[in-house]
Amino acid sequence: MxxxxxxxxxxxxxxxxxxxxxxxxxxxxAIALLAWVALYRVNGPFWxxxxxxxxxxxxxxxxxxxxRFFVFDTTKILLLLAGIIFLVTILRSFMSIERTRALLGGxxxxxxxxxxxxxxxxxxxxxxxxVPAFIGFVSAGVPIGVTLSFLISSPLxxxxxxxxxxxxxxxxxxxxxxxAGLFIAIVAGYGLGRMHVERWVxxxxxxxxxxxxxSGTSIPWRERVQMAREEDVKxxxxxxxxxxxxxxxxxxxxxxxxxSFFARYAGPGNPFAVPFAVLIGIPxxxxxxxxxxxxxxxxxxxxxxxxxxxFMMAVVALSLPEMILLRRVLKPKLIAAFIGVVxxxxxxxxxxxxxxx
Amino acid sequence: xTTEIRVLGPGCAKCRTLLExxxxxxxxxxxxxxxxxxxxxAEIVARGVLSTPALVVNDEVxxxxxxxSVPSLQKMLSKVG
Numbered sequence: 001m002x003x004x005x006x007x008x009x010x011x012x013x014x015x016x017x018x019x020x021x022x023x024x025x026x027x028x029x030a031i032a033l034l035a036w037v038a039l040y041r042v043n044g045p046f047w048x049x050x051x052x053x054x055x056x057x058x059x060x061x062x063x064x065x066x067x068r069f070f071v072f073d074t075t076k077i078l079l080l081l082a083g084i085i086f087l088v089t090i091l092r093s094f095m096s097i098e099r100t101r102a103l104l105g106g107x108x109x110x111x112x113x114x115x116x117x118x119x120x121x122x123x124x125x126x127x128x129x130x131v132p133a134f135i136g137f138v139s140a141g142v143p144i145g146v147t148l149s150f151l152i153s154s155p156l157x158x159x160x161x162x163x164x165x166x167x168x169x170x171x172x173x174x175x176x177x178x179x180a181g182l183f184i185a186i187v188a189g190y191g192l193g194r195m196h197v198e199r200w201v202x203x204x205x206x207x208x209x210x211x212x213x214x215s216g217t218s219i220p221w222r223e224r225v226q227m228a229r230e231e232d233v234k235x236x237x238x239x240x241x242x243x244x245x246x247x248x249x250x251x252x253x254x255x256x257x258x259x260s261f262f263a264r265y266a267g268p269g270n271p272f273a274v275p276f277a278v279l280i281g282i283p284x285x286x287x288x289x290x291x292x293x294x295x296x297x298x299x300x301x302x303x304x305x306x307x308x309x310x311f312m313m314a315v316v317a318l319s320l321p322e323m324i325l326l327r328r329v330l331k332p333k334l335i336a337a338f339i340g341v342v343x344x345x346x347x348x349x350x351x352x353x354x355x356x357x
Numbered sequence: 358x359t360t361e362i363r364v365l366g367p368g369c370a371k372c373r374t375l376l377e378x379x380x381x382x383x384x385x386x387x388x389x390x391x392x393x394x395x396x397x398x399a400e401i402v403a404r405g406v407l408s409t410p411a412l413v414v415n416d417e418v419x420x421x422x423x424x425x426s427v428p429s430l431q432k433m434l435s436k437v438g
Contacts, residue, residue: 097408128369129408131398136407211405214418230426
């Protein structure tokens with residue numbers, strides 16, 4: 001009497017194959033991390049050596065300092081970008097809009113706004129998904145205000161901006177930005193929700209039938225890494241022109257504008273600086289990587305940190321392409337209210353930070 | 358049997374890239390497949406898809422929210438019957 005023989009030939013072969021392929025992956029990632037840290041550390045000294053010791057540029061001259069700033073900052077920002085985009089894409093590969101909808105469905109306003117704002121930060125969201133996402137959330141019983149909290153925090157709290165702020169100004173400023181962004185998303189979404197904006201949503205949104213969420217297939221790690229690398233290349237390529245312009249302008253300001261130039265007229269004490277910054281920021285279409293080098297240089301010349309953060313938030317929070325898309329689901333009154341409330345939120349945050357920092 | 362492949366998206370640049378990548382992958386594999394786009398939001402959400410671009414193969418949603426590269430698509434499509 002023998003026990004039934006189960007075919008076990010294939011199983012061990014598979015089990016020994018997978019760990020080895022994964023080891024290569026993790027090893028490769030570890031090497032990449034070490035290389036990244038090394039490059040980041042060596043960046044400053046390298047350019048100093050190349051420009052001043054080898055090429056003989058004068059470190060005290062305006063031109064010398066401008067060029068040094070340009071190449072140093074470009075390299076630093078590219079490294080930070082590549083690193084953060086990689087990490088964030090991997091983290092976000094575990095989240096999806098469909099999952100967020102399931103998490104928020106049927107919840108009541110208040111805490112749900114907080115959850116929605118947080119989820120907006122970690123959920124991968126392309127602005128072209130704004131319409132299906134909106135419809136999907138509504139159909140799952142997510143209150144409009146909660147959906148708006150999600151739609152506000154998603155572009156407003158930008159991981160690229162977070163990392164660049166950390167790299168330029170330290171973790172306190174980065175944390176302030178994160179908190180401010182979340183706060184604006186929560187309060188603006190909640191406030192709009194309380195205004196019973198359902199009547200300002202296009203009726204077809206409530207009538208569209210949404211199917212059951214597709215069963216997610218688990219993504220193997222190798223594919224996550226592959227996706228992260230592709231996203232890295234794609235975003236860096238897209239961002240590079242804005243970045244170079246931003247750094248170029250920053251370099252010129254750094255080298256040619258006298259220190260504290262702005263402090264007299266547009267410093268933290270000037271009450272018009274913040275509204276002005278927000279007003280120019282809203283229609284501007286750029287991304288964080290393009291705006292922040294400019295912010296760094298302007299701050300060094302005396303502009304208030306609150307003013308600059310408000311400017312950056314205004315640029316990234318509201319984008320014309322997304323507003324155009326949202327017009328399909330939101331009536332003009334709601335779009336106007338949306339822009340207005342977010343703008344006021346950013347304005348207040350700007351004043352607060354000017355006063356406090 | 359012809360494979361039915363649908364690329365879901367309202368027409369942004371990402372969605373167009375996925376469509377082109379899919380067509381390229383299908384051509385490279387020599388797969389007998391029909392690749393079509395779906396722009397209509399009602400049709401997209403009816404399948405439970407909220408993040409575009411998304412890919413549907415033979416009525417099964419295989420991926421939402423990302424643009425797959427040609428190699429990844431080839432790998433995925435080669436497993437299709």
